Amino acid sequence: MSSLAKPLICAAAFALALASAPARSADVTVRDAAGRSVSIRDASRIVSIGGAVTEILYALGLDDRIVAVDATSLFPPQALRTKANVGYLRQLSPEGVLGLAPSLVLAAEGAGPKEAIAVLETASVPYVRVPDRFTGEGIVEKVRLIAVATGAMERGDCLAARIAADLAALETLRARIRAPVKVMFVLSLAGGRAMIAGRNTAADGIIRLAGAQNAISEFEGYKLVNEEAIAAASPDVVLAMERDGLKLGADEVLAGPGFNLTPAAARKAFISMEGQYLLGFGPRTARAARDLVHALDPDIAGRLPSETDARACAG
Amino acid sequence: MIARGSVTRPPLWLVFCSLLGLLFGASLVSTMIGAAGIPLPRLAAALGLGTAGDAVALARDELVLWSIRLPRIALGAMIGAMLAAAGVVMQGVFRNPLADPALVGVSSGAALAAALTIVAGDRFLTAGIVSVRVEILPVAAFAGALAATIALYRLATAHGRTSIAIFLLGGIAIAALVNACIGLLVFVSDDRQLRDLTFWMLGSFAGATWVKVLAVLPFFAGILALFPAMARGLDPLILGEAEAFHMGVAVERLKRISIAAVALAVGAAVSVSGIIGFVGIVVPHLLRMIVGPGHRALLPGSALLGAAMTLAADAIARTLAAPAELPIGVVTAAIGAPFFLVLLLRQRSLVAL
Numbered sequence: 306m307s308s309l310a311k312p313l314i315c316a317a318a319f320a321l322a323l324a325s326a327p328a329r330s331a332d333v334t335v336r337d338a339a340g341r342s343v344s345i346r347d348a349s350r351i352v353s354i355g356g357a358v359t360e361i362l363y364a365l366g367l368d369d370r371i372v373a374v375d376a377t378s379l380f381p382p383q384a385l386r387t388k389a390n391v392g393y394l395r396q397l398s399p400e401g402v403l404g405l406a407p408s409l410v411l412a413a414e415g416a417g418p419k420e421a422i423a424v425l426e427t428a429s430v431p432y433v434r435v436p437d438r439f440t441g442e443g444i445v446e447k448v449r450l451i452a453v454a455t456g457a458m459e460r461g462d463c464l465a466a467r468i469a470a471d472l473a474a475l476e477t478l479r480a481r482i483r484a485p486v487k488v489m490f491v492l493s494l495a496g497g498r499a500m501i502a503g504r505n506t507a508a509d510g511i512i513r514l515a516g517a518q519n520a521i522s523e524f525e526g527y528k529l530v531n532e533e534a535i536a537a538a539s540p541d542v543v544l545a546m547e548r549d550g551l552k553l554g555a556d557e558v559l560a561g562p563g564f565n566l567t568p569a570a571a572r573k574a575f576i577s578m579e580g581q582y583l584l585g586f587g588p589r590t591a592r593a594a595r596d597l598v599h600a601l602d603p604d605i606a607g608r609l610p611s612e613t614d615a616r617a618c619a620g
Numbered sequence: 621m622i623a624r625g626s627v628t629r630p631p632l633w634l635v636f637c638s639l640l641g642l643l644f645g646a647s648l649v650s651t652m653i654g655a656a657g658i659p660l661p662r663l664a665a666a667l668g669l670g671t672a673g674d675a676v677a678l679a680r681d682e683l684v685l686w687s688i689r690l691p692r693i694a695l696g697a698m699i700g701a702m703l704a705a706a707g708v709v710m711q712g713v714f715r716n717p718l719a720d721p722a723l724v725g726v727s728s729g730a731a732l733a734a735a736l737t738i739v740a741g742d743r744f745l746t747a748g749i750v751s752v753r754v755e756i757l758p759v760a761a762f763a764g765a766l767a768a769t770i771a772l773y774r775l776a777t778a779h780g781r782t783s784i785a786i787f788l789l790g791g792i793a794i795a796a797l798v799n800a801c802i803g804l805l806v807f808v809s810d811d812r813q814l815r816d817l818t819f820w821m822l823g824s825f826a827g828a829t830w831v832k833v834l835a836v837l838p839f840f841a842g843i844l845a846l847f848p849a850m851a852r853g854l855d856p857l858i859l860g861e862a863e864a865f866h867m868g869v870a871v872e873r874l875k876r877i878s879i880a881a882v883a884l885a886v887g888a889a890v891s892v893s894g895i896i897g898f899v900g901i902v903v904p905h906l907l908r909m910i911v912g913p914g915h916r917a918l919l920p921g922s923a924l925l926g927a928a929m930t931l932a933a934d935a936i937a938r939t940l941a942a943p944a945e946l947p948i949g950v951v952t953a954a955i956g957a958p959f960f961l962v963l964l965l966r967q968r969s970l971v972a973l
């Protein structure tokens with residue numbers, strides 16, 4: 306009997322210690338995108354994973370707290386130049402992240418692979434999943450979560466208010482759109498095959514924010530689309546992104562099979578914008594949407610409140 | 621290979637009439653269906669076979685038909701025929717029922733070159749070359765396919781003799797090496813590149829144009845022209861290389877021609893459509909069960925059946941998930957594999973491999 310009691314007591318004591326540990330040490334508790342409650346004691350060494358997360362941290366003036374960023378943190382450009390790089394968002398290595406001795410990991414919801422995230426979440430370092438919703442409210446939501454997690458509440462309120470003001474100004478611009486145009490986002494054109502954005506993508510989100518309509522709504526995510534379906538969807542405008550100064554050419558896309566039969570080809574309506582700016586869903590997204598509105602209808606133009614001072618909330 | 625006396629085969633004219641009918645039917649169905657939905661009466665008008673009322677709709681239908689659907693059908697038929705015929709040739713030369721066109725290294729070479737273009741091309745191609753990037757991928761894939769086959773051929777050939785065993789094993793080694801390189805490229809690629817890469821590997825006729833049709837045509841004509849010569853040599857080769865040599869077959873020359881023909885044809889196919897599996901294995905075996913192992917009937921028959929099967933698979937690939945596209949490799953494997961298994965089990969005695 307006693308041989309059984311000893312380990313039982315040990316286990317009970319251990320469980321008690323585990324249960325009481327977070328309550329004792331936590332300063333801030335946030336509910337992250339996965340619905341988990343994460344307790345954060347210290348936000349002085351942050352690993353920032355995801356382009357929007359890094360952008361928001363810089364906009365909050367918290368860049369000196371960042372110890373590392375991921376490879377998608379393309380803006381501001383100094384992020385990847387001055388901080389350690391933990392690699393590509395979906396190819397994280399738990400050891401690479403934890404080896405930097407962070408006190409907080411802020412990661413976009415899309416971070417992966419799953420196994421690496423599972424390891425990171427069970428490690429003693431608080432891991433906060435920042436939600437990825439491709440709407441205006443989604444951006445404000447990200448800012449608020451990051452502000453709470455880092456304890457920068459005032460700056461967070463400031464930035465959230467500015468973004469909300471931008472979005473409100475954008476809405477008045479949108480109200481001037483006479484008829485929504487159909488926009489098709491082309492992710493890539495490898496070997497003449499078009500990868501097109503469907504529902505529930507950042508591209509779909511920015512097209513909506515710009516008061517336009519996604520020409521493809523039948524599927525989710527990015528998929529290879531049939532040339533006939535491209536012709537049948539008859540987009541008025543083709544949208545693409547450029548990255549590292551590399552972009553798809555208007556002629557290259559619009560002359561392709563399927564595209565050559567669309568109103569976009571007839572009007573030579575092709576828009577190319579910088580990838581992180583267009584699809585980042587961070588502090589600059591309202592401006593990107595405004596630029597897109599203007600590109601779709603040159604008569605509609607306007608300045609957004611935040612353009613007067615980019616780092617007004619940086620403290 | 622097959623116990624000839626125990627089975628009665630349908631007459632050849634009937635087989636070929638059925639195959640032609642099948643190909644015609646597949647082409648017809650492929651012409652009629654598509655994401656753009658052209659109703660039958662307007663289809664006839666768009667093909668120039670009748671008159672239509674609405675001039676605007678007719679113009680659009682004509683464009684869809686002539687610039688999208690028909691080049692795709694032409695390309696699909698040619699590539700299906702080439703893949704199936706290449707499968708027959710490979711199984712004949714290697715005297716191995718599992719041989720498929722990928723064995724000569726073309727698929728590996730093409731895949732590596734394509735992966736390099738997709739992943740590294742983004743980084744190293746300067747703005748000046750970007751406008752031709754759409755064309756670079758097929759050209760690179762073709763070059764990669766040929767390079768891999770030439771390397772493999774060099775490895776397997778010594779003192780004017782090509783060892784089929786070394787060719788086979790070397791092909792496996794090269795495929796493993798290439799897979800490692802592709803794995804590395806997958807590791808460094810981002811979402812968009814990964815997507816392009818995966819879809820390329822699974823094959824698709826999306827992006828078919830008349831230019832691609834014209835580019836593939838010479839290879840198609842070439843392998844077709846070699847059918848009689850290859851058929852003559854491959855029949856005695858079933859008995860073994862030495863036996864065929866004593867029967868008057870220039871074995872080394874036959875191997876050289878066959879490998880070159882397969883590499884060129886499959887290289888061209890892979891470079892425009894990506895890797896399409898299973899056609900090169902299922903079609904020849906299917907036909908072997910019907911017409912027997914004689915290459916004189918097997919080669920043209922496989923070409924016809926390969927074309928018909930590929931067209932049917934492509935029709936499914938481009939309509940089932942419309943407006944998105946299923947990769948055709950998924951369709952050929954999903955339909956081909958169970959169908960093949962059923963046939964194999966029902967005719968177990970016939971295929972004494």
